[in-house]
Amino acid sequence: MDLDRTLALLALDPAHPVDVALVALHLARDEYPDLDIPAYVSQFEAYADAIAPRLSGSLALRAATFTHFLFVEEGFRGNHDDYYDPRNSYLNEVLDRKRGLPITLAILAAAIGERAGLTVQGIALPGHFMAIVAEEDEAIIFDPFHAGRTLDIDEAERVVTTATGQPFTLTSNDLRAAEPGTIVTRMLNNLKGVYLKQGEFRRAARVIRRLLQLRPNDPLQHRDLGVSLIQCQEPGPAIDHLHFYLEHAPAAIDAGTVSDVLKQAKTEVAKWN
Numbered sequence: 001m002d003l004d005r006t007l008a009l010l011a012l013d014p015a016h017p018v019d020v021a022l023v024a025l026h027l028a029r030d031e032y033p034d035l036d037i038p039a040y041v042s043q044f045e046a047y048a049d050a051i052a053p054r055l056s057g058s059l060a061l062r063a064a065t066f067t068h069f070l071f072v073e074e075g076f077r078g079n080h081d082d083y084y085d086p087r088n089s090y091l092n093e094v095l096d097r098k099r100g101l102p103i104t105l106a107i108l109a110a111a112i113g114e115r116a117g118l119t120v121q122g123i124a125l126p127g128h129f130m131a132i133v134a135e136e137d138e139a140i141i142f143d144p145f146h147a148g149r150t151l152d153i154d155e156a157e158r159v160v161t162t163a164t165g166q167p168f169t170l171t172s173n174d175l176r177a178a179e180p181g182t183i184v185t186r187m188l189n190n191l192k193g194v195y196l197k198q199g200e201f202r203r204a205a206r207v208i209r210r211l212l213q214l215r216p217n218d219p220l221q222h223r224d225l226g227v228s229l230i231q232c233q234e235p236g237p238a239i240d241h242l243h244f245y246l247e248h249a250p251a252a253i254d255a256g257t258v259s260d261v262l263k264q265a266k267t268e269v270a271k272w273n
Contacts, residue, residue, distance in 0.1 A: 001026055007184075007213040014181025020122075021111035023184055024091040024104070030206055035092055043095055044108075047074070048115030055118055063133035063140040066118055067148030070109060074098070078105065078145030086198075089191040102129040103187050105144035121177035124186060125170075127163030130156065132175060139175050185214050192224070201231035219248040223258060226265075235265035 001019075003026040009016045021044065025037045051069045055062045070076050079088050079099040087093035094100035094108055106122040106129055113120030119134045123141070130151070132139040141151045143159065151159065153170050160168040178186075188211050195204035205228040211221050226241035242262040246255060 003027070003029075004213065007210065010181035010184060011214050011216060014179040014185075016180060018180050019111070020180050020183050021091060021107050023180070024107055024187065027184075027188070027210060028090045028092050030210070031086075031090060031203070032092060040092055040095055044111045045115055047112045051112070052116040055116060059133060059135045059138050060140055062118060063142065063150065066109075066113060066116070066120070066133065067142050067150070070112065071144070071148035076100070076105060076108065076144075077147055078102065084194050084197060086191060086194045086200075086203075089187060089194065100144075101190060102143070102145040103183065103190065106131040107183065107187070109144055109148075122183055123175060124178040124182055125156070125160050125174060126166075126168065128159055129178075129186065130159075132177075134177070141175070181214060185211065188214070196224070196228070199231075201228045204228045205232060217248070219245045219252075223249075223254075226258075227261060230261060230265060235268040238265050239269065 001022055003023070006018055006023060006026075010018065022037070022041070025035065025040055029035045029037070047070070051066060054065050054069070076094075076098045078101070079085060082088075083101070087097065088099060088101045089104060091104055091107060094104045100108065103122065109131055110120045110122060113133070121132050121134055123130050123132055128143075128145070130141055130143055132141050134140075141153075141156050142148050143151055157168050157170050160170070188207055192204055192207045192211065195201070195207060205225055208221055208225040208228060212218070212225065215221060222241040223245035226238040226245065229235070229238035229241070239262065242258055242265065245252070245258055246262065249255065252258070
C-alpha cells in the first residue's frame with residue numbers, strides 16, 4: 001500500500017474503499033518504523049481461519065459466536081486501566097497487548113470479520129465508537145470496548161448519553177457503517193489528543209501532518225500543527241500554518257491568541273537573519 005496515495009484518495013472521497021486495518025498498520029509505521037505489516041495481517045487471517053468454521057445459523061447467533069471468540073476466548077478488551085496510553089491507538093499494539101480503544105478494537109473486529117465471511121462495520125456514534133454485525137436490513141450492535149457485549153437501541157443510547165453527558169436518540173443513520181476516511185480521521189484525532197495531553201509535541205505534530213493529508217483545508221489542524229511546532233522550537237515551519245488559521249478563521253475566539261503566537265514565531269525567525 002502507498003499510504004500517501006491512499007490518504008490522498010480518502011481526502012477526495014472519505015468513502016473510498018480501503019482496508020482500514022491495513023491503513024492503520026501503515027500509519028503505525030510512523031511510530032514503529034520496523035513494523036512487519038505482513039506478520040500482523042497474518043494474525044488477522046489466523047483469527048479468521050479459527051472462527052470462520054463456527055459461524056453458522058442466524059445473524060444473532062453468528063454475531064454472538066464471533067464476539068465471544070474475540071473478546072472472551074481470545075481476551076481482547078478495552079484498556080480501562082490506562083485509556084490514554086497511546087499504544088491503544090496503534091493496531092499492532094492492540095494485537096500484541098489485546099488492549100485498545102473502542103475504535104481500534106472495532107477496526108480489529110472488522111478486519112477479522114471480513115476475512116471470516118462476516119460483515120462487521122464500525123459505527124461512529126458520538127463519544128463512543130461501536131460496531132455492528134450487518135446483513136441485509138438486520139444489524140446487531142456490539143460494544144468492542146466492553147467485552148463485545150451486544151446492545152439493544154436503548155442500551156446504545158445510554159452508553160452515548162453517559163459518554164457525552166447529552167441525551168441521545170439513535171436513528172437509522174447512526175447505524176450506517178462509518179466511512180473509511182471518517183474512521184481513520186477519528187483514530188488519528190484520538191492519538192493527537194493523547195500526545196497533546198502528554199506534551200509530546202513532536203509526535204503530535206507528526207500525527208497532525210497525517211490529519212492534514214486527510215483534511216488539508218482544516219483550519220484547526222493547521223492551528224494545532226503551528227502551535228505544536230512552536231513547542232518543538234520550530235517557529236519557521238509554524239508560520240504558514242498559523243497564517244492559514246487566521247486567514248480561514250478570522251473570527252475565531254482564539255484568533256487574538258494565535259496572532260500573538262504568530263508574531264512571536266516571526267520574531268524568533270527574524271533573529272536568525
